[in-house]
Amino acid sequence: GSPLVASALGARVSTNPQKEFGCVPVRPTLAGREDRLLARLGDAPIVCQWHGETFDLPPDAVHLASSDLCRHQAFRYGERTYGLQFHLEITAAMIKEWAVAPENQADLASLETPPQLDSESNASAQKVEIRSFFALA
Numbered sequence: 001g002s003p004l005v006a007s008a009l010g011a012r013v014s015t016n017p018q019k020e021f022g023c024v025p026v027r028p029t030l031a032g033r034e035d036r037l038l039a040r041l042g043d044a045p046i047v048c049q050w051h052g053e054t055f056d057l058p059p060d061a062v063h064l065a066s067s068d069l070c071r072h073q074a075f076r077y078g079e080r081t082y083g084l085q086f087h088l089e090i091t092a093a094m095i096k097e098w099a100v101a102p103e104n105q106a107d108l109a110s111l112e113t114p115p116q117l118d119s120e121s122n123a124s125a126q127k128v129e130i131r132s133f134f135a136l137a
């Protein structure tokens with residue numbers, strides 16, 4: 001999602017130096033801690049990742065979160081357009097299934113460190129955030 005949104009808003013999309021798979025913490029920026037949606041996730045939510053891309057922030061976008069491997073994890077453009085690099089719709093159980101799928105073995109083998117595949121925090125964060133996004137409509 002977020003690379004596509006960023007590209008549509010005029011930003012450059014590129015390959016991230018490292019692929020990011022698994023359940024990892026993201027760090028909200030000051031703007032992210034004050035954002036009406038991202039603030040609900042807390043200070044270091046564990047979210048699921050499955051990507052190898054990154055993007056520049058679009059002009060006039062507000063940077064909302066980053067992670068150790070990917071600087072741009074979330075942004076807001078205007079009041080209702082969000083770009084999330086992480087996946088709220090993916091659960092830790094889904095990540096575990098994907099990790100054993102033969103078509104994903106090459107990507108996983110290319111990682112410097114094995115992905116974190118367990119996350120208790122993701123399920124509660126996911127429910128809060130998805131409900132919040134639907135409330136915007």
